[in-house]
Amino acid sequence: MQVLASGTGEFKPPNPDEMRSWVREHKVRAPVDKVMTEHEAVSRFVDDGDYMAYDMNIAARGPVSLYREIIRQKKRDLWIAAKFSWADTTLLVAGGCVNKVDVGWMETGAIINNALREDRLKFIEWTNGALSYRLLAGALGVPFLPMRYVGGTDVFEKSGAKLVEDPYTGQPIVLVPALNPDVGLIHVHECDAFGNARIYGAGVAPREIAMASRKLIISTEQIIGNDEIRRNPQRTTIPYYLVDAVVLAPFGGYPGSVPGRYVADAENILEFAFAQIQGTLDQYLEKYIFSVASHEEMLDKRVGAAKLLRLTQEETVREGYQ
């Protein structure tokens, strides 16, 4: 196959057989109880230097309680897939956890711009779709996939994509390398103790992340019985053997929404935004992360039952989410 052009962006070379060996050696195939605290899940399954992917973002069904725990445990040198990301990247960079970002889209304020200027942060350019598609290749166990976009742009030049002559049609086509993150984080509506998980509503690439990631942490609004899962198998988004840890995290998407359960807390999101503008994000991190030992303590001491009840009541849309 003739390679017509190659981007110059850094990527971890795909290696499907290495991934298979890793799965064989490390993934637990027995249906065992994987429920653990966020502290245990993050300390066991997120390592410094890991490549990390997550589904959705701080606005909606992002694994935000897990981000906070990662910041609390001072994880360092993470490389993240910022697809359909938003202030997620800002939060993780402000926490000192991230030094490399595969860009799809994210919020770019003072935190990101300063980190770039001071060379604390490196970007590799992709698109939301290209990162989801690379995860699809990773999920399928193949080294690359062809696709119909990214070509003809400077994004292509700064990515790890290639333009090749398709051996079947003879036409030019873009290839992207498979992405197999070291660790994936997904926040779900419900799952059982083994990790069989249900997501309601749209999602960027939860199945792709679950299948492509070496280690997978699920945080969940609610733990349900395995009987309940088996009564309606059509509803299962992620089967148990892909999952390494189940963390019970009601309001785990806070300050974002979890569609069908509670709305986003616009006040907190604005507090975060203003802290960035005023250069006081350290105080925000201290208040919501370092001064509390857990997600539960944060909800209890910093948010409070009255607000959580209001956010739940304001979610008037339930259709389709149960």
Next chain:
Amino acid sequence: MTELTFTDLEQNICTIANMIEEDKLYFVQMAGPPLFAILLAKRMRTPEVGFLVEEGAIAPSPSFPLPRMMLGAARSHYRSVAWEGMNIVDAHAALGYVDWGILSAVQIDKFGNFNSTFLGKDYDHPDRRFGGPGGANEIASCCWGTIIMTKLEKRKFVERVDFVSSPGYIDGSPGAREKVGLPANTGPYRVVTERALFGFDEKTHMMRLDAIAPWITLDEVLERMDFKPLIAEPLGVMLPPTEEELTIIRAEIDPGGYTLNRGEWLTVTV
């Protein structure tokens, strides 16, 4: 004659809303003016029109008023026909099901290539870094055509963009998109601004000025551009927003005030 006050973003939203056709399928950049445009059309003229958003909601009928944090919210995805993921909706576009993409750009060139990555100096030391192409690249690549909104300013309409985040007609040459693997017979269709409306010449793929606002002259439009576009004859006249459109945008579609807070206020007599 009445005096009307609106923002540049509101003008763009109304212009695009009036282009929406019920028998077409749209792919809409999420949670901003491109979404507001199709919602205004759905609310006023084309209630059944279908659109996709990149996080996988298919043909939603959003529940008004939308919440301030509308990205991915239940009210934004209300009464969809399906909830899927990004790879599925992108594939629907790659298959040719999606007629028009609606997008916004930071900067655009005469061939419709556009930038949402950085402005000023060079890639490694940008004056200002933006969030990246997001889903705009796949929308601009795979829909049959794209409608791109931006503001008419000299630093935005340039000979060459600082960074091509999403493809237009590349260098304008015949088959340029196909040569880099993009689907055949696709490309930018309209560029919408508050002061002028553009299309593209079918042969040269050069941007062509199609219409201007009734309250501005041709020279004033050209002064706001870094390159000289082709000029349609006869040159059309754009419609200003109506009071009804503005009320619906402000009260129901964008109660968080996104368009009012970020826009340039324009007061004109119509």
